[in-house]
Amino acid sequence: MEQATSGPNPLCEVGRTHPRDRHRMKPVEGQSGVWECSRHDMLATIVDKERADALDRGDPFPMHDGREGVVVRHGDERGGGVLLYYRYEG
Numbered sequence: 001m002e003q004a005t006s007g008p009n010p011l012c013e014v015g016r017t018h019p020r021d022r023h024r025m026k027p028v029e030g031q032s033g034v035w036e037c038s039r040h041d042m043l044a045t046i047v048d049k050e051r052a053d054a055l056d057r058g059d060p061f062p063m064h065d066g067r068e069g070v071v072v073r074h075g076d077e078r079g080g081g082v083l084l085y086y087r088y089e090g
């Protein structure tokens, strides 16, 4: 999945919906294909389309560090998958 993780960092979910606050997320250190926005406590990763279709806003989504996360929304298609925005629960 080299193709999916290379390329520009994804736009923060907040920036996607608020054009005046566009900014990109940063790769999470030590994680391949995981990005974060520390300002908005938002993360993003790429999931395959089948998995993306099965996920809705608010669904549980396991974090890379073992904590519980929740789905925020789907993003653009990327590298044969779909960008998925999620955040820590609570």
Ligand SMILES: [Zn+2]
Residues within 6 Å of the ligand: 012, 013, 014, 015, 023, 037, 038, 039, 040, 042
């Ligand atoms: Zn942000």
